[in-house]
Amino acid sequence: MAKRDRDSRRLRSRAWFDNPHNPGMTALYLERQLNFGLTRDELQSGRPVIGIAQTGSDIAPCNRHHLELAKRVRDGIIASGGVPFEFPVHPVQETLKRPTASIDRNLQYLSLVEVLHGYPIDGVVLLTGCDKTTPALLMGAATVDIPAIVLSGGPMLNGWWNRVRAGSGVVIWEARKQQAAGNIGYEEFIDIVTDAAPSIGHCNSMGTASTMNALAEALGMSLPGCAAIPAPYRQRAQMAYATGARIVDMVWEDLRPSTILTRQAFENAIVVNSAIGGSTNAPIHLTALARHAGVDLPLAEWQRIGYEIPLLVNMQPAGEYLGEEYYRAGGLPAVMRTLLDAALIHGDIPTASGRSVRENVQTATIADPDVIRSLDNPLVANAGFLVMRGNLFDTAIMKTSVISADFRRRYLSDPNDVMAFEGRAIVFEGPEDYHARIDDPELDIDEHCVLVMRGTGPQGYPGAAEVVNMQPPAALIRRGIDALPCIGDGRQSGTSGSPSILNAAPEAAVGGNLALLKTGDRLRVDLKQCRVDMLIGTDELDARRQALDAAGGYPMPASQTPWQAIQRGLVSQLDQGMVLEPAVPFQRIAAKG
Numbered sequence: 001m002a003k004r005d006r007d008s009r010r011l012r013s014r015a016w017f018d019n020p021h022n023p024g025m026t027a028l029y030l031e032r033q034l035n036f037g038l039t040r041d042e043l044q045s046g047r048p049v050i051g052i053a054q055t056g057s058d059i060a061p062c063n064r065h066h067l068e069l070a071k072r073v074r075d076g077i078i079a080s081g082g083v084p085f086e087f088p089v090h091p092v093q094e095t096l097k098r099p100t101a102s103i104d105r106n107l108q109y110l111s112l113v114e115v116l117h118g119y120p121i122d123g124v125v126l127l128t129g130c131d132k133t134t135p136a137l138l139m140g141a142a143t144v145d146i147p148a149i150v151l152s153g154g155p156m157l158n159g160w161w162n163r164v165r166a167g168s169g170v171v172i173w174e175a176r177k178q179q180a181a182g183n184i185g186y187e188e189f190i191d192i193v194t195d196a197a198p199s200i201g202h203c204n205s206m207g208t209a210s211t212m213n214a215l216a217e218a219l220g221m222s223l224p225g226c227a228a229i230p231a232p233y234r235q236r237a238q239m240a241y242a243t244g245a246r247i248v249d250m251v252w253e254d255l256r257p258s259t260i261l262t263r264q265a266f267e268n269a270i271v272v273n274s275a276i277g278g279s280t281n282a283p284i285h286l287t288a289l290a291r292h293a294g295v296d297l298p299l300a301e302w303q304r305i306g307y308e309i310p311l312l313v314n315m316q317p318a319g320e321y322l323g324e325e326y327y328r329a330g331g332l333p334a335v336m337r338t339l340l341d342a343a344l345i346h347g348d349i350p351t352a353s354g355r356s357v358r359e360n361v362q363t364a365t366i367a368d369p370d371v372i373r374s375l376d377n378p379l380v381a382n383a384g385f386l387v388m389r390g391n392l393f394d395t396a397i398m399k400t401s402v403i404s405a406d407f408r409r410r411y412l413s414d415p416n417d418v419m420a421f422e423g424r425a426i427v428f429e430g431p432e433d434y435h436a437r438i439d440d441p442e443l444d445i446d447e448h449c450v451l452v453m454r455g456t457g458p459q460g461y462p463g464a465a466e467v468v469n470m471q472p473p474a475a476l477i478r479r480g481i482d483a484l485p486c487i488g489d490g491r492q493s494g495t496s497g498s499p500s501i502l503n504a505a506p507e508a509a510v511g512g513n514l515a516l517l518k519t520g521d522r523l524r525v526d527l528k529q530c531r532v533d534m535l536i537g538t539d540e541l542d543a544r545r546q547a548l549d550a551a552g553g554y555p556m557p558a559s560q561t562p563w564q565a566i567q568r569g570l571v572s573q574l575d576q577g578m579v580l581e582p583a584v585p586f587q588r589i590a591a592k593g
């Protein structure tokens, strides 16, 4: 670990607040900072100024209790000799934002970069929680590269329905099926879903929020044990204090994201993602973070490093329990110790705590072996993602660990070809088209169909919609078939247990082959070869391509806001992290002044 060097002359905030070479500007900076009660002593006695990147607000309820937690962060910063500067970043909330919250991940990233670069901040506490907030803040900290540490908000308390655990998101997919089957009405549907969110905090299942906060910890960017603490528990506020105290030391140690976010740290995160049953959004966000951090991490690495890692965490949607049991069972440190003992992750790499991964987790224990499994008793053997290819797209992701036994029986147990199946494509042009037509009897959808969703990638549905997991028609559900194979160029909620093939790149809207598919075409899915192919001759495909080009390409809906238009012009595909491409070359910008 870096040696402490308390020479305050190298603090970047000195250039603003204590610069004898420019008394005019120093006075101006001090004058306005003092107007709410700060003293000259606080700003001129060589204390690090610590930003607190606030993501909580009334329109971001998953992160709203950060407004309270920030007080304990401040206490920790002050006790450790720093000066807290809390500031808002552009709010992002997963369920409220139209057309999709993911379009704002890059906006939140940009806004944080501007604050960290343009203001006198020596280190920063990143208040994360709801899905996109964690990657956005990590990406911003990586680009600027000042000392940074994550404080997760933590999951809500467990939700319950009929005395069964009802996980955020997960319960919606289940309740929708019940409503489609005619078992429950509108009022009960709403009650079931809202009862599943009983407290402050982010989603309590292993959706994208729990996943990304776990991966922040796995990367070494938070204190050990931070991610799993439920939001209302006292340990959450105590972690806030410890995190505030720690960032001040990180400034003196000059411990920056570039020291922590190494290739090995990303490899650890991929392994951890499999072991926790992490979200299919994780490859998008980790790819984005790696690119901003300047780490080479091709999508294929997810399968190479992660596929054979077993599922250890028994948490919805892949398993049974929720955040409270997971925390009591030992949380991420217990998972990481299990992986470390089997030499599946790197132990001797630095983390925000100032200690190595090994030092962080070596005393962690599993308190409940049903919730956190041992390697010889996993829930699923190969819990990672397959990286699919073929003539329908260049890359797509599939989370095979959530394929149900019923689904496996129906699609994957052909005695002649155990891991492949063919189906008739039913193509939808976005979620609105799907909702309008899924129950149309003319489509004649049966269990031999594959539902395809297109027009939902980063360009086609700005930000890429979470819509690939499509429910079968109600008539099929009533016959007991509650899942069909789904393929698409959009994303899918991390709380969904659907075995979809998603994140397909390139998307239809930029001319990917998905745009050539027609309802009624035959598709072949081969999980052994990791391929999805349209069973269409090259002549026919060429003719369709010509027709598509002649028609001016796949129809792109108009942008509704300036940001949608701006992002469309700059953003890459999902396999490249959906980042703002012109932002990628701006790395470690704090060092450049």
Ligand code: FES
Residues within 6 Å of the ligand: 062, 093, 094, 095, 129, 130, 131, 168, 201, 202, 203, 207, 209
């Ligand atoms: Fe915000 Fe799930 S919707 S954490």
Ligand code: MG
Residues within 6 Å of the ligand: 094, 131, 208, 466, 492, 493, 494
């Ligand atoms: Mg989501």
